[in-house]
Structure formats: C-alpha cells, structure tokens
Amino acid sequence: MRSTEWFKKMSFYQIWIRSFKDGNNDGIGDLYGVFEKLPYIRSLGVDGIWFSPIYPSPNADFGYDISDYKNIHPDYGDLEQFKKVLNKAHELGLKVIMDLVINHTSDEHPWFIESRKGKDNPYSDYYIWRDKPNNWDSLFEGRAWEYDELRGQYYLHLFAKKQPDLNMDNPKVREEVKSILRFWLDLGVDGFREDVINFISKKEGLPNGLPFIPAVNGMPYYKDGPHIHEYMAEFRDVCMEYDCFQLGEGPMTTVRSALKYLTGPDRSLDMMFSFDHMMADCLYTEYIHRPFDLRKLKKAFTKWQNALNGKAWNALYLENHDHPRVISRYGDGRYGIFSHSVPKYWKESGKMLAASYIFQQGTPFIYQGQEIGMTNIRLNSIDDYMDISSKTNFNRYHLNDTFERRLRRIHLSSRDSSRTPVQWNAEKHAGFSENTPWFFVNKNYRTVNVESEENDPDSILNFYRKCLELRKKSKTLILGDYREYFPRDKHIYMYSRTCGCTSYLILCSFSRLPVPFHLPKTYAGKAGKLVLSNYPKDSRKEIPGFLRPYESRIYKYRVKPIPEENQ
Ligand code: GLC
Ligand code: CA
Numbered sequence: 001m002r003s004t005e006w007f008k009k010m011s012f013y014q015i016w017i018r019s020f021k022d023g024n025n026d027g028i029g030d031l032y033g034v035f036e037k038l039p040y041i042r043s044l045g046v047d048g049i050w051f052s053p054i055y056p057s058p059n060a061d062f063g064y065d066i067s068d069y070k071n072i073h074p075d076y077g078d079l080e081q082f083k084k085v086l087n088k089a090h091e092l093g094l095k096v097i098m099d100l101v102i103n104h105t106s107d108e109h110p111w112f113i114e115s116r117k118g119k120d121n122p123y124s125d126y127y128i129w130r131d132k133p134n135n136w137d138s139l140f141e142g143r144a145w146e147y148d149e150l151r152g153q154y155y156l157h158l159f160a161k162k163q164p165d166l167n168m169d170n171p172k173v174r175e176e177v178k179s180i181l182r183f184w185l186d187l188g189v190d191g192f193r194e195d196v197i198n199f200i201s202k203k204e205g206l207p208n209g210l211p212f213i214p215a216v217n218g219m220p221y222y223k224d225g226p227h228i229h230e231y232m233a234e235f236r237d238v239c240m241e242y243d244c245f246q247l248g249e250g251p252m253t254t255v256r257s258a259l260k261y262l263t264g265p266d267r268s269l270d271m272m273f274s275f276d277h278m279m280a281d282c283l284y285t286e287y288i289h290r291p292f293d294l295r296k297l298k299k300a301f302t303k304w305q306n307a308l309n310g311k312a313w314n315a316l317y318l319e320n321h322d323h324p325r326v327i328s329r330y331g332d333g334r335y336g337i338f339s340h341s342v343p344k345y346w347k348e349s350g351k352m353l354a355a356s357y358i359f360q361q362g363t364p365f366i367y368q369g370q371e372i373g374m375t376n377i378r379l380n381s382i383d384d385y386m387d388i389s390s391k392t393n394f395n396r397y398h399l400n401d402t403f404e405r406r407l408r409r410i411h412l413s414s415r416d417s418s419r420t421p422v423q424w425n426a427e428k429h430a431g432f433s434e435n436t437p438w439f440f441v442n443k444n445y446r447t448v449n450v451e452s453e454e455n456d457p458d459s460i461l462n463f464y465r466k467c468l469e470l471r472k473k474s475k476t477l478i479l480g481d482y483r484e485y486f487p488r489d490k491h492i493y494m495y496s497r498t499c500g501c502t503s504y505l506i507l508c509s510f511s512r513l514p515v516p517f518h519l520p521k522t523y524a525g526k527a528g529k530l531v532l533s534n535y536p537k538d539s540r541k542e543i544p545g546f547l548r549p550y551e552s553r554i555y556k557y558r559v560k561p562i563p564e565e566n567q
Contacts, residue, residue: 005270005313006095006245007191007363008313010047010048010095010363011045011046011048011364011366011468011471011472012046012047012048012049012050012363012365012366013044013046013050013365013366013367014049014320014365014366014368015051015052015368016052016321016368017029017030017031017034017063017076018062018063018075018076018419018439019419019420019421019422019437019438019439020034020037020422021034021036021422022421022432022433022434022437023035025434026075027433027435027437027438028433028437028438029421029432030075030077031054031072031082031084031085034085035081035084035085035088038085038089038092039092040450042093042094043465044366044468045464045465046366047094048094048095048096048097048190049089049096049097050098050099050365051098052064052099053099053101054076054082054098055068055069055071056071056072056073056074057073057106058106058108060160060163060388061159061160061162062386062419064101064159064163064195065104065106065107065108065160065162065163066101066106066109067106067108067110068110069176069180069183083188086188086189087188096188096190097190097191097193097245098184098189098191098192098193099192100192100194100195101195102166102197102200103195103197103200104158104164104165104166105163105164106163107161107162107164108162111126111176112126112127112164114126115129116150116151117150117151118151119151125170126166126167126172127156127166128155128156128165128202128206129151129154130155130156130206131154132154133145133154134207134209135208135218136156136217136221137216137217137218138157138158138159139158139215139216139389140160140163140388141159141392142161142392144156144157144158144218145157156202158218160388165202168200168201168227168231169201169202174234174235178235178238181235181238181239181244182238185239185242185244190243190244191270192244192245192247193247193249193273194246194247194248194249195249196249197248197249197250198223198224198248198251198253198257198261199222199223199225200228200231201224201226201227201228201231202221202222202225203222203225207221209221215396223251223252223253224257224260229266232269233266235268236268246269247273247315248269248271248273250272250273250275251275253272253274253275255274255307255308258272258274259308259311259312262312271362272315273315273317273320274304276300276303277300277304277318279296279300280292280293280296280297280330281293281329281330281334283324283329283412291334292329292334292510294493295488295490298484298487298493299487301360301493301495302482302484302495305495308362309482313362314361315362315365316358316360317357317364317365317367318330318353318356318357318370319366319370319418320365320367321367321418321419322418323418324414324415324418325369325374325376327346327349327350327353327373328376329412331343331345331346331350331352331353331550332348332512332550333376337378337412339375339377339442339443339444340443340444341444342373342444344512345512346375346448347373347458347459347460348535348550348551349510350373350463351460351463351550351552352508352509352550352551352552354467355467355506355532355534355552356506356508356552358467359467359470359471359477359497359504359554360482360495361479361480361482361497364471368422369418369420369423370464371464372448372450372453372460372461373448373460373461374420374422374423375417375442376411376412377420377440379416379440382410385410385414385416386416386439387415387416387419390410390413390414390415393409393410394406394407394409419439420442421433422450423445423448424450424451425449425451426451429441430442431451463534466532467532470532470554474502474504476499476502476503476504477497477504479499480497480503480504481497481499482495482496482497483496483498485520486520491509491510491511491515492509492510492511492515492517493510494506496522496523498559501558501559501560502556502558503522503557503559504556505519505520505523505528507553507554507555508552509547509549509550509551510550512549512550514548515546515547516545518545522557523555523557523559528556528557530555531555532553533551533552533553533554534550534551535551
C-alpha cells in the first residue's frame with residue numbers, strides 16, 4: 001500500500017541511456033555506465049531516476065518501440081545488471097522509475113508478429129486492424145494506417161509505422177499491461193512514467209478527423225478517449241498494491257483534462273507532464289519558427305501553477321529527450337546555434353533557467369546534460385540526424401522551402417540535440433566512451449563538461465546543486481503558494497513562494513541587456529536576504545535598479561503578504 005506522497009519533496013534525474021555513459025566501451029551508453037555514475041547523480045541532490053526505455057527494441061524510435069517488456073536491451077546490459085543498479089540506487093537513497101510505453105509496441109514484438117497471422121490467431125485483436133483506413137495522420141510518419149500484406153488489412157499507428165497501436169479495448173491487452181506493472185514492481189522499482197498515456201483509448205468507430213489539420217487531425221478521437229479513466233483505474237489498482245508512483249505524459253493536455261487524471265475519485269496519476277510551456281517559441285505548433293516570447297512562457301507557467309494549487313501537483317521540466325536543449329531555445333543560445341563554442345551568456349542564462357522552474361510548486365525533473373548546460377548540435381546533413389520525427393519534419397514541413405531553411409529548422413527543433421553523448425570531460429569523445437560513440441559529440445565539449453564544472457564553484461552544475469539543496473531544505477519552496485508579478489513584463493519573470501510568514505522572491509531576467517526592475521509592494525523597502533544568485537559576488541558590478549544580463553536572484557523575506565488587489 002502507498003504510505004505517503006513522498007514524490008512531492010523529491011526531484012528527479014532523467015536518463016536516456018544510449019547517450020548517458022558507456023561502461024563497456026562499445027560506443028553505446030549502458031547500465032554499467034549508469035552504475036558507475038550513480039554517486040554523481042546522487043551528488044546533484046536529486047532523489048530519483050527516471051529511465052527512458054531500456055527494454056529490447058529495434059530502435060525505430062530509440063526504445064519507445066518495445067519488442068519485449070520484461071527484459072533489458074542487450075546493448076544496455078541484462079536483468080542482473082539492472083538489479084545491481086536498482087539496489088545501488090536504493091542504497092544511495094534514489095528511487096527508480098521506469099518508462100511504461102503501452103500505447104504501442106514495436107512491430108517486432110511477438111504479439112504483433114502473431115497478430116499479423118490472421119483473424120483467428122489468439123493475438124488477432126491485440127492491435128487495431130481495419131479493412132478500410134480512416135483519414136487520420138500519424139504524428140511521425142505519413143498516414144496513421146499501414147497495409148499489412150500477410151494479414152490483408154491495415155493497422156493503426158499513431159506514431160511510426162514500426163509502432164503499431166495496441167487495442168486497449170481488449171481486456172487481454174489490459175491484463176498484459178498489469179502483468180508488466182507487476183513484473184517491474186516485484187523487482188523493486190518505485191513507479192512509472194507513462195508514455196502518451198492520454199492516447200490509449202480510441203473512440204468507437206474511429207471517425208474521420210477534420211481533413212485540413214495535418215498530423216493531428218485524428219486527435220479529438222484518441223486524446224482522453226471514451227474509456228480512458230476506466231482503463232487508468234484498472235492500472236491504478238495494481239499500482240496501489242505497491243508503494244508506486246505514477247507520472248503521466250500528456251501531450252497537448254489542458255489543465256481541465258489533466259485535473260481529471262490528478263484529482264477526484266477517478267484519480268489515476270500523481271502528476272502529469274504538460275506541454276504548454278514548451279510552446280513559447282512555437283517550435284512545435286507553427287511551421288514558421290517565431291522568436292521566443294517570454295510572456296507566453298510565463299503565462300503557461302502561471303496557468304498550471306494556479307490551476308493545480310491545493311488540488312494537484314505539477315511535474316516541472318524544461319528539457320527531456322523530446323526537446324532541443326533549453327539554453328539554445330529560451331536562453332542566450334536563441335541568438336544563434338553555436339555547436340563549436342558556447343553563447344556569450346551561456347553560463348548566466350543556463351543558471352537563470354534553472355531558477356526559473358526549480359522553485360515553482362511541483363517536482364523538478366532534470367534531463368541528463370541539462371545540469372552542465374549542454375546546447376544544441378548543428379549537423380551538416382539531414383542524413384546525419386537519427387531521430388525519425390526530425391527526418392519526417394524535414395520532409396513534411398517546408399516542401400516549397402529551400403534546403404538550407406529546412407535544415408536550419410531541424411537545427412532548431414531536432415530531438416537529436418538532446419540525444420548527443422553526455423560530456424564528462426575534455427578528453428577524447430568527451431569521456432563518454434573510449435570508442436567512437438554511436439552518435440555525434442557536441443564540439444563544445446572542451447568547455448561544457450562535468451569535470452571542468454566540478455572544479456568551478458560558479459559553474460552551471462554547481463548552481464543546479466545549490467538550487468536543489470535550497471529547495472530541499474525549505475518547506476516554503478516545496479509547499480508554498482505561488483504568485484507571479486508583472487506578467488506583462490517582456491524581459492523579467494518574477495514569482496514568489498509563500499508559506500506562513502516566509503516568502504521567497506525569485507527574479508529571472510531573460511534579456512541579454514541590463515533591464516530595469518522594481519519590487520512588488522509586498523517586498524519593496526523590506527529587508528530581504530539574498531540567498532542565491534547566478535552572478536559571483538565580486539564579479540561584474542551590480543547596477544542599482546537593474547538586473548544584469550540573464551541575472552537571477554532569490555531573496556528570502558519574513559513578511560505578511562498583502563492581498564493581490566493591493567499589488
Ligand atoms: C513520447 C516519448 C517520445 C516518443 C513518443 C512515442 O512522446 O517521449 O520520445 O517518440 O512518445 O512513443
Ligand atoms: Ca556500452
């Protein structure tokens with residue numbers, strides 16, 4: 001049984017194993033590398049690890065196409081090695097959560113191989129087969145239906161062709177999911193991150209979507225589908241037998257639909273990853289890349305903070321394996337792609353971005369390499385990119401555009417930028433492996449790497465440590481109420497966290513020029529203590545009344561907050 005909501009106090013580190021650390025020097029990250037780096041992960045001050053999929057997979061979508069749910073990909077080790085990692089992580093006080101990908105399997109999963117064989121096969125209804133496809137597009141690869149010669153029918157794939165969607169309406173499939181949950185929980189894992197979980201129930205009859213909305217035309221019929229909460233309740237029942245934590249990924253989810261998973265009698269998840277704040281540069285929503293808009297970002301942050309306060313709990317993140325690096329999007333890297341060096345305010349903006357989200361109400365997630373300020377890569381040819389969605393976007397979006405402009409958009413948006421090997425030191429292959437790594441190492445590894453940042457007290461790495469430590473020690477920063485100030489300011493994000501008479505005020509400048517600021521009434525003229533800042537004490541001089549480029553300050557106050565209407 002679940003004892004407490006332990007996940008509220010925590011922060012997590014996400015591992016995308018292929019690029020984390022190569023322990024046996026074959027060029028591919030693995031569980032031996034993870035084992036070696038567990039003390040490093042612990043040293044960040046996080047309390048848990050989320051593993052992106054480490055199961056056997058043909059890697060059409062790098063692990064998100066699973067061919068065996070109860071095993072480990074031989075590239076990464078085996079179940080014995082996994083148990084060693086799990087035990088060591090637990091010894092160090094780290095929880096471990098696994099990725100649960102049950103919207104689809106790989107087309108090389110034995111269930112699909114059987115299902116293709118015909119309608120009287122026991123696995124026949126494990127997938128969604130039709131004689132006539134509807135008009136849905138897939139999110140990754142053309143139409144959502146692929147004809148299978150052997151079966152003589154079309155199967156549904158919301159993602160790549162090699163990722164056929166499971167038929168969750170089949171009770172046998174749901175039993176399989178429960179057995180997967182039990183398998184990992186019995187081994188001792190602490191929870192799951194549930195991949196595209198709001199897509200698993202499709203509307204009966206699979207109606208046609210609107211014809212003129214490419215890629216997402218079928219979404220109204222598969223997002224938050226008719227039986228989703230019944231199915232989620234079945235999985236929740238299994239999880240509640242254990243001390244298990246459930247985190248859902250909710251692409252395109254709204255506050256309203258997220259609250260249905262997170263609150264009330266149907267509550268089936270402890271937290272949900274939302275996407276609104278990843279749209280502040282329109283990388284995913286529009287064909288034309290628009291400049292980053294801080295007001296959009298602030299609006300998204302504040303919407304989720306206010307809506308969930310007192311009712312549910314936020315999952316906080318700025319990076320993961322599906323997004324390019326955040327310094328390159330929202331930090332100083334947005335003024336150009338620097339794959340040989342780093343942008344001018346790399347350090348300042350990297351640290352400021354940490355403060356912009358870690359102190360919000362919720363559980364912070366840090367993606368591998370984010371803590372050292374890794375930035376986007378720029379590859380010269382589209383053939384060098386590995387990620388299926390980058391390749392599709394290149395072909396889909398700008399057919400009338402020039403080759404250079406299409407490639408530039410990939411430079412800005414590709415998921416591959418977050419999938420380059422982690423930069424451990426300034427030596428060959430950035431210390432990731434002694435052998436040629438499976439994917440390109442970012443050329444800035446001599447500047448951006450763990451070893452050199454360990455030795456610099458003012459590094460991005462050490463700033464992440466300070467932020468996590470400050471959060472962990474403060475009830476106010478964990479549980480306090482959130483309030484945003486000056487939402488219309490185009491350069492500064494300012495928010496507070498308050499609990500009783502203690503308040504923290506967090507100031508974040510998103511500008512590469514000095515910007516004037518003033519404090520909200522509650523704090524103006526009061527003696528606040530500067531508890532953390534991203535500028536070293538005696539470096540560049542302060543300018544009174546201004547924040548320096550990308551400056552971030554965290555003040556602590558003893559105050560009696562005044563009501564919002566008097567601000
Ligand atoms: C999720 C994963 C992403 C994957 C997709 C399909 O969005 O995070 O990496 O490609 O689901 O499984
Ligand atoms: Ca290896």
